[in-house]
Structures are given as structure tokens and as C-alpha cells.
Amino acid sequence: ERTIQRIAAGEVVERPASVVKELIENSLDAGASRVAVSVEAGGTEGIRVRDDGVGIPADQLEAAVAEHATSKIADIEDLEAGVGTLGFRGEALYTVGAVSRLTVRSRPPDAEAGAEIAVEGGDVGAVRPAGCPVGTTVEVADLFYNTPARKKFLKRVTTEFDHVNTVVTGYALANPDVAVSLEHDGRETFATEGNGDLRSAVLSVYGREVAESMVEVDWEPSSAAETDEGRKGGDPAVKRVTGLVSHPETTRSARDYLATYVNDRYVTAGALREAVLEAYGGQLAPDRYPFAVLFVEVPPDEVDVNVHPRKLEVRFDREAGVRSAVESAVEAALLDHGL
Ligand code: ADP
Ligand code: MG
Numbered sequence: 001e002r003t004i005q006r007i008a009a010g011e012v013v014e015r016p017a018s019v020v021k022e023l024i025e026n027s028l029d030a031g032a033s034r035v036a037v038s039v040e041a042g043g044t045e046g047i048r049v050r051d052d053g054v055g056i057p058a059d060q061l062e063a064a065v066a067e068h069a070t071s072k073i074a075d076i077e078d079l080e081a082g083v084g085t086l087g088f089r090g091e092a093l094y095t096v097g098a099v100s101r102l103t104v105r106s107r108p109p110d111a112e113a114g115a116e117i118a119v120e121g122g123d124v125g126a127v128r129p130a131g132c133p134v135g136t137t138v139e140v141a142d143l144f145y146n147t148p149a150r151k152k153f154l155k156r157v158t159t160e161f162d163h164v165n166t167v168v169t170g171y172a173l174a175n176p177d178v179a180v181s182l183e184h185d186g187r188e189t190f191a192t193e194g195n196g197d198l199r200s201a202v203l204s205v206y207g208r209e210v211a212e213s214m215v216e217v218d219w220e221p222s223s224a225a226e227t228d229e230g231r232k233g234g235d236p237a238v239k240r241v242t243g244l245v246s247h248p249e250t251t252r253s254a255r256d257y258l259a260t261y262v263n264d265r266y267v268t269a270g271a272l273r274e275a276v277l278e279a280y281g282g283q284l285a286p287d288r289y290p291f292a293v294l295f296v297e298v299p300p301d302e303v304d305v306n307v308h309p310r311k312l313e314v315r316f317d318r319e320a321g322v323r324s325a326v327e328s329a330v331e332a333a334l335l336d337h338g339l
Pocket of ligand 1: 065
């Protein structure tokens, strides 16, 4: 039943940023080296994600927007192993199509021409030829136009755009080898080079002052320094912490600049944020927060990624161990640079 489909979709797709997250994931899964995100009115009116990935053959476009459409069997195994973060598999395009006007236009590198398919509030149209470059462009217009109750929950344009920006920034910093760009109402917010260098990506996203103030984090547990606390059967709770953190004086008045990744997945976790702030100790001015881009590697079976299907939140089996490892890692980096 169309109505039930819509209600379910409204539960999973919370806001424009959740759509953007799914579309970027798809582009990265498709091996894109460029992902260009452009939104109108914070994404409430329009969202477009364009990539240069493997594309979708014309005869598979219909399947791509259908329920349980996934072509990613390996990812389902990942999900069972506890490393997947998506709340819904093989359902993103289907779900978004149920609550918007969706167009998927694509051309694989070996195809002579492109093709497109449109979905309007769950009604799937015919596949038609379309002129387009190699790769895939997904356009989402009028999100929630047919679910007014869900639409009412959308916040102001600036708030919705902040969420979109946070998501795109998160993926841009996690994938410095991919050129990621973001545009809002025709104006460029940032564009990374995709040259593989994390500091260069930070420069594109946060600017020169921040990029130059960042110090490198690269920490592994040393049995000598570790206590039994946070250990299970002798395995450390954290295998490695890498990334960049800012000088204690390069701060902002919001916490939004702490980008954390667990096993290369962009996540949020109170424990990680608190550990970073703890590491700065008394060095931060009141209500000031540092910049951090931190990659934390933990045993995959010790992270719970399914705390909430549509959020990026994770929980750790050995939270205290993770917390103390991240704090040590950041502290060591700051100390190394005499900070
Ligand atoms: P999932 O990503 O979980 O497989 P989606 O609904 O997000 O499910 O996508 C359905 C399918 O459409 C994917 O499995 C993939 O085959 C195809 N697809 C979606 N987006 C892209 C893209 N940007 N490039 C190539 N293929 C894509
Ligand atoms: Mg997907």
C-alpha cells in the first residue's frame, strides 16, 4: 500500500541530510573519484549528487529504484559482521523515491549513451534515453511533498543546510582521495582536491588557518603503557588512532568540528568527543572547541552501529577503554608538538 510505504519512508528518511548521506555512500560505493553535491534551500527543495563512478546500466535502472534493490552482497555480510552503518540496505533509492520526485540518470563508462528513470511519490516511470557524462546523477526534488506531517518537522533552511554540510564534510574528510564538493543555492561551500592528502582536504573545508594549526595523531597501544583496564583477553580496545587535531588556540564556539570515524565509517559517539575534549584538559577557553579529524580502529565485533537506524551514533563494548585510548592519542600528539 502506497500510504504505508510513504509512512515507513518518512520514518527512515528524516531530513535532507539523511538523503545526502545515502547518495554519497552510493557514489563512494560506485568507486567515484568525484562527488559533487548541490542543494537548494538546505536540501528541502532540491538535492543533486553527481559522481563519475561505475554507473548503472540502462536495463538495471528500474531495479535500482525498487525495494531491496541492493547489488552489494558483500555489504550485507559486512552488516552481519557489525561494521555496516546503513539502517536500510538496498532501500535508499526506493525509500527516497516514495517521498519525493526522484530522478536517476546514469551512464556506465562502456555505454554509448545514458538513460534515466523518474519516480514520483513511489510511481516509477519508464526508462528513457538521456544525454549525460559517464557516472550517475541523482536528483531529489520536493522532499516530503506527499508526507505533510513529515515535512512539518523540517527545521529552518539554515539548520537543514548545517546538517547537510556536516554530512558532506564528514565524507569529504574521510575520503581525501575523492574530490568532494558542496554547493548551496548555486554558491560553492567547499571543494576538496581529491589528492589523497588529509591536511589538504582540511584546508579546502575549514580554511588555511585551521589546516596549518593541525597536528598529526598517530597512536598505537604499547603494552608497556597500557593497563589491564579496557582490555579483554589481552586485546586492546583500540588498535590505532590517526588523524589531525587543532592547536588549542584554534577553536570555534561549536562542537561541530569534531569529525570522528570508527573503522573508516563516519560516526558520532559522545565517548569520542568527550575523550578529545578531555585530552585538551584546561587548555581550551570556556565554551571553545577544537577541530579534530580522528580515525579510530577498533575490533569490528565491539562496535554497535545499529543504535538508531537513521543516526550515525555508535556504541562501544569497552567504552572506557576506547575513551582512554583516544584521550592518550590526542594528548600524545599535542605533547609531541609542545602544546
Ligand atoms: P544499496 O546502496 O544498499 O545497495 P540503494 O537503494 O542505495 O541500495 O541503491 C540501489 C542500487 O542502485 C545499488 O545497489 C547500486 O547497484 C545502484 N546505485 C545506486 N546509486 C548508484 C551510484 N551512484 N552509482 C552506481 N550505482 C548506484
Ligand atoms: Mg545505498
